[in-house]
Amino acid sequence: MKKNLILVLNCGSSSLKFSLIRPENGETLLSGLAERLLSEQASIKIKVRGQKNHRALPRPFDHQTAIMTLVETLALQQLNLQIFAIGHRVVHGGEHYCMPTLVTEEVKNTINNLSQLAPLHNPANLIGINAAEAVFNDVPQVAVFDTAFHQTMPEKAYIYGIPYSLYQEHGIRRYGFHGTSHYFVAQQAAKILDxxxxxxxxxxxxxxxxxxxxxxxxxxxxxxxxxxxxxxxxxxxxxxxxxxxxxxxxxxxxxxxxxxxxxxxxxxxxxxxxxxxxxxxxxxxxxxxxxxxxxxxxxxxxxxxxxxxxxxxxxxxxxxxxxxxxxxxxxxxxxxxxxxxxxxxxxxxxxxxxxxxxxxxxxxxxxxxxxxxxxxxxxxxxxxEWVIAEQTSQLLSNNTSIKE
Incomplete structure (x- = not known):
């Protein structure tokens, strides 16, 4: 069975949003949301082939439990065998990442270090990466950063009017977010306007x-x-x-x-x-x-x-x-x-x-x-989600060290 699908994960501190996407056309085969994680009210909603399922999550109510529940559904539908890679939304990439990046231990350490700039987001994104690695240990993991699209801003737009040393020594500057969204709609607008x-x-x-x-x-x-x-x-x-x-x-x-x-x-x-x-x-x-x-x-x-x-x-x-x-x-x-x-x-x-x-x-x-x-x-x-799937697929397709 050909592996041509990308599983996209967007992990929050108490939630996990997911989609299974065909990257060449954006077709979504499965989607859903696990919410209220780490509490007894934890639940998961999954939509696959037009059918919706909503149920409580078993203990320990965490992200890995949510991913394991997702895997069970994927296996029942035989979709797990078609997953080529997993693309993760990561909020803050600092100046380190202007492109999608294959997840390694070094990349995870950098994402963790950048948590000081996004304390509500990067730690949660790392939780999703680690949970996915534990379950899909033979599948490539790719990080796609919200800040990446804005790395083309000129200095006059991103430097604050404070001592320049704070930028040099501590990376205090404007980074911007929602980059994948702005990138997507700009691409679509250009097509509409020809x-x-x-x-x-x-x-x-x-x-x-x-x-x-x-x-x-x-x-x-x-x-x-x-x-x-x-x-x-x-x-x-x-x-x-x-x-x-x-x-x-x-x-x-x-x-x-x-x-x-x-x-x-x-x-x-x-x-x-x-x-x-x-x-x-x-x-x-x-x-x-x-x-x-x-x-x-x-x-x-x-x-x-x-x-x-x-x-x-x-x-x-x-x-x-x-x-x-x-x-x-x-x-x-x-x-x-x-x-x-x-x-x-x-x-x-x-x-x-x-x-x-x-x-x-x-x-x-x-x-x-x-x-x-x-x-x-x-x-x-x-x-x-389509942007993350598309960019994940493009990265791995261009990386000869990754085998399907």
Whole structure:
């Protein structure tokens, strides 16, 4: 049986998202999510050949148990025999990795060392790699990094206005994230517009619980809103985005917060949740405004749209022309209200939304939502899993030391 499938794993601290993909066309044969890991409520959802299964996980409720349960399903469907390699999403690759990389002990050590820059993500990504190696010990493992796409940013975009020695000695600089998503939608946008990717200029807005805006020049990232960590940039679901650093000193020195409390506040209690007082879920906030005219809900939505629009406008400084504005991510793909709110503040850049087209582009449907007199505005559902599968396959196909 030919081995031509890639298993993609995206491991969080208490979750494991997975997909089995045919890399040449993005066909997904199996997908699912294990969540609430390390607790007695741990469960796993698996969709294979149109059939969905949801069940509790047995002890010890950990990532390896989730992977073993996945392997059982793969074996029942005889899909395990077709797995060529495993591609892992790894959030932070620092300056070490600008391309997909075959996992070795040295690579794992580097990912672990980079955990100081992504303490919520890299350790979880390593858990997934180690668990997969224990179960698929004869299958190549490949790391695909969220930061890789942004390694083309020029120094003027990634160096902070702080002592240069902090960059030289400690790697403190802007790295950016959501790279696989921005890469994917830029490729798709170039195809839609029938332009060569190396001659295409876009501004891409990945909007979900985490958000980022990226300027793409000739197919390469030249600036992005997320920085050293995924906290910088626009307001997000629970993250504050940009704030005056003096607020941190005020919270600690005047209000008695500890550094850990400030970190929790900015990462977990801010953003849409903090302003609205309701939820980090944009759908719930929109419902509260549209149904109950909740003023805090409207304020949260207004701030969100304004901050994203301001970020998009600022990134025109990185480009000499714009072929299209791209919306993607859970909010970007589905919220007609948010898209209209953002575009409504960009008329100076000649972006205008067509309401009928905007309403039609939801729930996985791609398309343009601009009027006839507007620059192109595209809604493109992202597919980070396909990018990981494709890049994993390409790496191993070009590596003669790897045998099928």
């Amino acid at each position: 332009k060569a990717i190396n001659k295409s200029n876009f501004i891409s807005a990945h909007l979900g619980n985490g958000c980022s805006v990226t300027a793409i020049k000739n197919g390469e990232s030249v600036d992005t809103s997320l920085g050293l960590t995924p906290l910088e940039g626009v307001m997000m679901g629970t993250r504050s985005g940009d704030v005056d650093p003096g607020i941190i000193f005020h919270l600690i020195n005047q209000l008695g917060y500890t550094a850990a409390q400030v970190s929790h506040l900015l990462h977990k209690e801010s953003g849409l949740l903090g302003v609205s007082g309701l939820s980090n879920d944009c759908r719930e906030i929109e419902e509260s405004w549209l149904t109950n005219k909740n003023p805090r809900a409207k304020l949260a939505l207004d701030i969100f749209c304004y901050r994203v629009a301001k970020s998009i406008a600022s990134f025109t400084a990185s480009l000499t022309s714009i072929d299209a504005l791209i919306f993607t991510g859970g909010i970007g793909e589905n919220s007609t209200l948010i898209r209209a709110g953002i575009i409504g503040q960009l008329s100076l850049l000649n972006f205008f939304v067509a309401n009928d087209k905007n309403q039609a582009c939801c729930f996985g449907k791609a398309g343009n939502i601009n009027t006839d007199i507007s620059r192109p505005i595209l809604v493109i559902p992202t597919n980070e």
